[in-house]
Amino acid sequence: MLKQRITTPDVVIVFAGDSGEGMQLTGAQFAHASALQGNDIATFPNYPAEIRAPQGTLAGVSSFQLRFGSFEVLTPGDACDVLVAMNAAALKTHLHLLKRGGLLIVNEAGFDRRNLRLAGYPEGVNPLTDGSLSEYQLITLNISQMVSAALADTSFSVREKERMKNMFVLGLLAWLFDRPLSQIEQLVNAKFATRDPAVAEANIRLLHAGYNFGETSELFAVRYEIPRAELPPGVYRSISGNEALVLGFVAAAQKAGLKLFYAGYPITPASEVLHQMSTLLPYDVYPFQAEDEIAAICAAIGAAFGGHLGVTATSGPGFSLMSEALGLAVMLELPVVVCDIQRAGPSTGMPTKPEQADLLQALYGRHGEAPIPVLAAATPADCFQTAYEAARLALQWMTPVIVLSDAFLANGSDLWRIPSVESLPPITPPFATEEHKTNGVFHPYQRDARGVRPWAIPGMPGFEHRIGGLEKEDVTGNVSYDPLNHERMVQLRAAKIERIADELPPQTVALGEPEGELAVVGWGSTYGSIYNAVQECRSQGLSVSHIHIRYLNPLPRNLGQLLRGFRRILVPELNSGQLSQLLRARYLVDARTYSKVQGVPLTVAELVSAIQETLHHD
Amino acid sequence: MTEVLRTVLSAKDYASDQEVRWCPGCGDYAILKQVQTVLAELEVPRENVVFISGIGCSSRFPYYMGTYGLHGIHGRAPAIAYGLKITRPELHVWIVTGDGDGLSIGGNHLIHMLRRNMDVTILLFNNEVYGLTKGQISPTSRPGQRTPSTPWGSFEHPFNPVALAFGAGATFVARTMDRDLAHMRSVLKRAAQHRGAAFVEIYQNCPVFNDGAFFAYTEKESKPENALFVEHGQPLVFGRNRDKGFVLEGTTPRLVDFSNGLPENVWIHDETDRTKAALLVQLLGMPDSGLPRPFGVLYADPSRPTYEELLAERRQRLAQRYPADLEALLRGKNWWELSS
Numbered sequence: 001m002l003k004q005r006i007t008t009p010d011v012v013i014v015f016a017g018d019s020g021e022g023m024q025l026t027g028a029q030f031a032h033a034s035a036l037q038g039n040d041i042a043t044f045p046n047y048p049a050e051i052r053a054p055q056g057t058l059a060g061v062s063s064f065q066l067r068f069g070s071f072e073v074l075t076p077g078d079a080c081d082v083l084v085a086m087n088a089a090a091l092k093t094h095l096h097l098l099k100r101g102g103l104l105i106v107n108e109a110g111f112d113r114r115n116l117r118l119a120g121y122p123e124g125v126n127p128l129t130d131g132s133l134s135e136y137q138l139i140t141l142n143i144s145q146m147v148s149a150a151l152a153d154t155s156f157s158v159r160e161k162e163r164m165k166n167m168f169v170l171g172l173l174a175w176l177f178d179r180p181l182s183q184i185e186q187l188v189n190a191k192f193a194t195r196d197p198a199v200a201e202a203n204i205r206l207l208h209a210g211y212n213f214g215e216t217s218e219l220f221a222v223r224y225e226i227p228r229a230e231l232p233p234g235v236y237r238s239i240s241g242n243e244a245l246v247l248g249f250v251a252a253a254q255k256a257g258l259k260l261f262y263a264g265y266p267i268t269p270a271s272e273v274l275h276q277m278s279t280l281l282p283y284d285v286y287p288f289q290a291e292d293e294i295a296a297i298c299a300a301i302g303a304a305f306g307g308h309l310g311v312t313a314t315s316g317p318g319f320s321l322m323s324e325a326l327g328l329a330v331m332l333e334l335p336v337v338v339c340d341i342q343r344a345g346p347s348t349g350m351p352t353k354p355e356q357a358d359l360l361q362a363l364y365g366r367h368g369e370a371p372i373p374v375l376a377a378a379t380p381a382d383c384f385q386t387a388y389e390a391a392r393l394a395l396q397w398m399t400p401v402i403v404l405s406d407a408f409l410a411n412g413s414d415l416w417r418i419p420s421v422e423s424l425p426p427i428t429p430p431f432a433t434e435e436h437k438t439n440g441v442f443h444p445y446q447r448d449a450r451g452v453r454p455w456a457i458p459g460m461p462g463f464e465h466r467i468g469g470l471e472k473e474d475v476t477g478n479v480s481y482d483p484l485n486h487e488r489m490v491q492l493r494a495a496k497i498e499r500i501a502d503e504l505p506p507q508t509v510a511l512g513e514p515e516g517e518l519a520v521v522g523w524g525s526t527y528g529s530i531y532n533a534v535q536e537c538r539s540q541g542l543s544v545s546h547i548h549i550r551y552l553n554p555l556p557r558n559l560g561q562l563l564r565g566f567r568r569i570l571v572p573e574l575n576s577g578q579l580s581q582l583l584r585a586r587y588l589v590d591a592r593t594y595s596k597v598q599g600v601p602l603t604v605a606e607l608v609s610a611i612q613e614t615l616h617h618d
Numbered sequence: 619m620t621e622v623l624r625t626v627l628s629a630k631d632y633a634s635d636q637e638v639r640w641c642p643g644c645g646d647y648a649i650l651k652q653v654q655t656v657l658a659e660l661e662v663p664r665e666n667v668v669f670i671s672g673i674g675c676s677s678r679f680p681y682y683m684g685t686y687g688l689h690g691i692h693g694r695a696p697a698i699a700y701g702l703k704i705t706r707p708e709l710h711v712w713i714v715t716g717d718g719d720g721l722s723i724g725g726n727h728l729i730h731m732l733r734r735n736m737d738v739t740i741l742l743f744n745n746e747v748y749g750l751t752k753g754q755i756s757p758t759s760r761p762g763q764r765t766p767s768t769p770w771g772s773f774e775h776p777f778n779p780v781a782l783a784f785g786a787g788a789t790f791v792a793r794t795m796d797r798d799l800a801h802m803r804s805v806l807k808r809a810a811q812h813r814g815a816a817f818v819e820i821y822q823n824c825p826v827f828n829d830g831a832f833f834a835y836t837e838k839e840s841k842p843e844n845a846l847f848v849e850h851g852q853p854l855v856f857g858r859n860r861d862k863g864f865v866l867e868g869t870t871p872r873l874v875d876f877s878n879g880l881p882e883n884v885w886i887h888d889e890t891d892r893t894k895a896a897l898l899v900q901l902l903g904m905p906d907s908g909l910p911r912p913f914g915v916l917y918a919d920p921s922r923p924t925y926e927e928l929l930a931e932r933r934q935r936l937a938q939r940y941p942a943d944l945e946a947l948l949r950g951k952n953w954w955e956l957s958s
Contacts, residue, residue: 036954190951237953247948254944259705281933282942286704291730295697298690298727302670302701305688306709310701328691418948458686458702458709461665466634466680468689469673478636479681 003215007225010069011177012077015169016094017086017110018055019048019062022166027064028413029187030170033179034068035238035415038228041068042380042528043238044076044412044601049268049352056110056118061093070227074379074528076412078603082176084169086110086143088119091127104136105172107165109144139219143168150209151202167203171210177224181207232417239416241380241409242272245313245339248387250283253309256395256427261303262311263288263296265318268351269407270341273313293318297325297338304334305467307431307457309391313339315407316358317348323366328469329400330370330493333445333453335429337390342406344599353599354408356524357575362402363553363582369490371497373397374553376404378527381416383409386550388424395429397500398452404552406574408525408601432456432463444477451496498554507556512538512545515565518615521591522572523549523579526602530572533607544611549579560587570594570614572602629654632664634684640675645796645822646743650682652799653712653741656806657685667710668702670695672724675750676716676743676822693724696731696740703736707926710810713740718748721757721777729786735814736925741806742779742817745824746831753827765827780916781899783817790816791899791917796823797836801847801913808915814924835911846902846910848887853880856910871897873909889918 013030015023024045031043044065053060067077083098085091087110098104111128127133128140147165148158156164167188174181185204192200214220239247253260262285264274277287286303290296293314300310314322319340329336342358344350362374373393377386386403394401432454436442444465445453456463465477473480474488508514510527511534522530527548534546547562549555563569563583569591571580577593584591594610596602632654640646657667667685671677673692680687690698695713703711713731720728720742731738747765748754754767758779762771784791790812794805802820809816821832835845842858855863861877864885871885888894895917902912 032952038956187952231956233956235949235953235955237950239950250947251944261701261705263701280947281936282940283944283947284942286929288700288704290697290700291726294694295700295727295730298694298697299701299704301690302688302698302703303705304701305668305698306702306706308705324691325694332688418953421944421948458668458706459665461663464664464684464686466636466669466683466687466689468671468680468687469691470689 003223004221005223005225007227009071009226010067010073010077011082011224011226012065012067012080013082013084013173014063014065014080014094014097015084016061016063016090017084017166018090019053019060020055020163021062021086022163023062023064023086026166026170027066029184030173030179031066031068031413032187032238033174033183034066034177034226035236036183037179037226038231039068039070039226040073040229040231040415041066041238042073042076042412042414043067044408047352049350054118056087056089056115058089058093058119061090063090063094065097068226070229072229073414074531075601075604078605082173084173086165086169088115088121088127092119092121098136100135102136103139104133105139105141105169107143108140109142146209146213147206150206154198154202156202164199164203164206167206168210168213171207172214173210174207175211175214175223176220177226181211231415234417236415236417238413239381239384240272240411240413241377241383241405242270242341242411243276244381244383244416245387245403245405246273246276246280248384249309249311249337249391250280250285251384251421251424252388252391252395252427253284255421255424256309256391256429258395258429259284259286259303259308260311261286261288261300261308263290263299264313265290265293265296267293267315267318269343269410270313270315270318270339272410273339273341293321294325297322297329297336300336300338301325301329301332301334304329304336305332305457307455309395310334310336311339311391312336313341315341315343315351316345319358319361320365326372326400327366327368327370330366330372331469331472332467333398333493334400335394335398336400337387337394337403338400339387339403339405341410342404344597350599352407354406354525354601355574355597355599356404356406356526357578357597358404359523359552359575359578360581362404369494371494371553372400372402373497373500373551374402374404375550376524376552377409378524378548378550380409380412380414384416392425392427393500395427396452397450397496398430398455399497404524406525430454432460437462443475445472446475447492447496450499451492501551501554501557504551504554504556507547507549507559507562509562510546510548511535513543514545514562516545517543517566518568518570518611519545519547519563519566520570520572520607520611521547521549521563521579521583523552526572526574529602529604529607532604533611536604536608537611542611542615544615552579555586560589563587563589563591568592568614570611572596572607572610574602627658627661627664629658632657632684634682636681638682639678641826643823643825644675645745645824646675646679648796648799649741649743649802649820649822650679652803652806654683656803656810659807660810662710666708667712669712669714670699670702671714672719673750674716674719674748675824676714676741677719679714693719693722694727695719696724696727696738699731699736699738703738703926704929707737707930711738713738715740715742717742717744717746717756717758717779721779721782725757729782732783732786732788732815732817734925735787735789735922737814739809739812739816740818742819743822744779744819745822745828746776747824747828749824749827778899779819780817783819784895784899784917788817788917789814789919789922790915791895792817792915793819793821793911793913795821795832795836795913805915808918812918813920814922835913844910846912848898848912848914848916850887850889850915852887854885854887869893869897871901889915892917
């Protein structure tokens with residue numbers, strides 16, 4: 001049968017199944033194959049907080065969302081074109097993501113009585129047969145049976161075969177979207193070939209079985225083609241936000257010629273940073289699993305006192321524990337970077353779900369006046385740039401710096417055009433020299449013209465000094481309770497951080513004109529959704545621009561002026577309105593909040609409506 | 619004859635230019651002086667010494683040292699030391715803490731520092747009271763102690779710091795007192811020379827909030843009957859006439875009269891013996907046990923490698939196996955090139 005070929009600009013696929021069914025691996029391998037095909041990609045994995053949630057239940061579903069396209073793909077997509085549901089629970093939890101008319105591929109064996117009951121369907125109800133899925137292109141396959149048949153001559157147990165059925169699905173989708181198998185085969189071989197050649201062989205056989213099934217089965221009349229994206233030339237890889245953070249810090253420390261001390265305490269969704277750092281000992285990385293987050297940041301401060309870059313990453317609860325030590329770092333004026341991989345709070349909240357509700361804590365969550373530069377990453381790959389920049393600012397300006405990421409960026413991944421090490425900006429910390437002495441005496445708080453103090457480190461004879469959390473006398477750093485000195489020091493510390501804005505790039509619009517009816521202002525991981533929504537509204541002829549803020553403290557010098565060029569300001573945030581509160585307080589502008597606090601990202605569709613509504617209400 | 623010119627530093631050279639501001643009569647003065655003396659005796663260059671402290675009277679210590687110093691936040695001195703020691707293992711790092719700072723708010727870091735056995739010297743000034751916040755009970759305060767937070771007397775069971783340190787896996791556990799300068803100096807010197815985390819509890823008198831807490835052990839009249847000074851290889855003997863001591867019946871210690879000479883099964887102190895150390899720190903440690911309190915190096919295990927040594931070994935092994943290449947690291951395993 002000759003299959004029809006349809007060309008489409010982008011496709012969103014969601015692979016959903018039980019957490020043991022390899023959905024993450026399937027999705028990641030398909031994403032990689034798509035990237036190699038020249039498509040831009042964005043992915044978002046979604047897994048249960050429980051490590052081994054009961055099999056077949058709604059809580060046990062793990063999914064992987066992948067979008068690939070022939071243009072710059074900024075988000076994993078609001079809704080999917082294809083949903084693969086390996087069991088009833090996966091269907092129930094993910095059907096809402098499938099577009100009307102979308103392709104729904106289900107594994108029949110996952111819809112037996114037991115699975116239907118575990119997924120909470122009433123006795124006797126089966127969505128595959130009761131007509132409730134009539135608005136989708138439902139394709140029911142007995143994947144388990146086909147896998148069993150394909151591996152009939154092997155000695156794998158039923159259970160082992162079951163675990164490999166994701167490869168059949170991968171092969172089928174590779175056929176459907178015209179991805180060559182060779183690249184996926186390479187990945188499979190890289191993963192299993194040395195460890196267990198028999199498993200590698202079986203996986204590859206299933207890949208082909210799935211592919212051939214697509215080719216020969218009459219269930220599929222259409223095959224899709226997604227043209228290559230026009231990407232700038234360069235070396236590419238796909239990368240998650242947490243991986244990108246790690247590489248950014250390693251690159252920065254190497255560029256500065258320093259050791260990278262990383263301390264972390266296990267916490268979702270930041271643990272991956274600790275894991276990655278722990279593999280990088282040959283790169284002058286000194287990873288340390290601390291006994292709690294307080295120890296982690298204090299250890300980072302200790303490393304900075306010793307003349308190296310101290311870094312730690314955590315999430316909300318751990319970030320709260322670090323508040324006191326962050327104040328100490330402000331007082332000591334030492335280079336440490338703290339990453340807060342935000343998750344839904346307060347308290348334990350929803351540990352695997354993204355939120356942007358720690359912004360005000362990052363800006364103000366310390367006792368006393370303790371200003372700290374705050375940067376936020378926009379996309380998974382942008383975490384590299386953000387980490388590098390945070391480390392650069394910390395080292396150049398002798399200050400703690402906070403990086404905000406979130407669960408969406410941490411686990412999601414996109415395409416990264418890898419910069420050459422040479423192209424990264426230089427980092428030159430202000431190490432103390434003999435010139436920093438006055439009449440032969442070293443004063444640790446003798447600031448330079450930028451207000452930055454010199455970095456003298458243990459081992460340097462003649463520079464012995466004591467610093468601490470007690471207020472210190474200007475210049476000498478000796479303990480001081482003098483009222484005017486305290487006020488002066490508060491001002492000096494604030495002025496130094498404010499002065500960083502002098503060297504930051506001016507705020508520009510991400511999309512649109514620098515003035516007009518409406519500016520949609522965002523920060524952090526909502527970048528892609530907002531950008532796409534503004535893009536769509538502009539194509540409808542609306543006067544709307546997108547402003548994305550990377551530097552949340554100090555804010556860019558021209559931000560106020562830029563904002564005042566718009567009649568309306570809409571601030572979409574995954575919190576109850578923290579950035580808009582800041583913009584209102586700072587610039588006396590009528591910034592309106594579009595708030596969403598559900599532990600899920602913003603969709604383009606809801607933002608388009610919000611923009612239309614805002615402009616409509618004039 | 620050639621004259622060899624060498625800068626010999628004295629105790630004074632380890633002092634900073636800051637005025638020392640503890641209360642008159644505070645035991646901290648004596649400790650400060652002995653630490654400075656020991657550093658001069660050991661000839662450690664000033665620039666290689668770092669004092670790290672938390673919060674409390676004891677934690678002002680770094681300000682008075684002419685070395686590098688970091689006065690941190692409450693309880694976190696060991697945590698700050700982690701990052702410094704891991705990245706700068708060659709430095710001589712001292713942690714100065716107190717019974718509140720080290721055993722209450724910072725208890726977690728203290729036990730983990732001891733477990734990890736980083737090469738640091740930890741001085742715990744024990745005065746059984748919170749001084750800087752004006753006299754509340756601490757984790758070492760005794761039952762019955764009246765303070766502003768226990769107006770009818772404390773009913774909490776106290777920590778025994780040496781037992782806690784030993785239990786946490788310390789490789790060096792010692793106790794000394796502010797009023798016996800020679801003893802303190804010898805113990806501090808041993809601690810500074812120990813390779814690994816050395817824990818020294820120093821009985822320190824707080825003349826303002828808990829005056830005389832340790833007089834039973836430190837004053838001339840009562841000291842001989844209450845303080846048992848242990849020395850490696852020597853029998854456990856005490857008393858004004860040195861006529862009392864301990865014998866070991868199996869692993870059960872018994873207090874006996876030695877006036878007729880040393881019995882055959884007399885307890886000979888062996889600081890490397892874990893079982894004897896456990897008895898020393900536990901049995902002879904608790905208040906109201908009626909037994910004398912041991913002072914000196916109670917336990918020392920020089921064989922266990924330090925955290926820094928183990929880390930260095932691992933780093934070296936990995937560096938040989940996986941040469942660093944930053945460009946390759948950034949590319950990762952699955953990369954591709956797009957040409958225009």
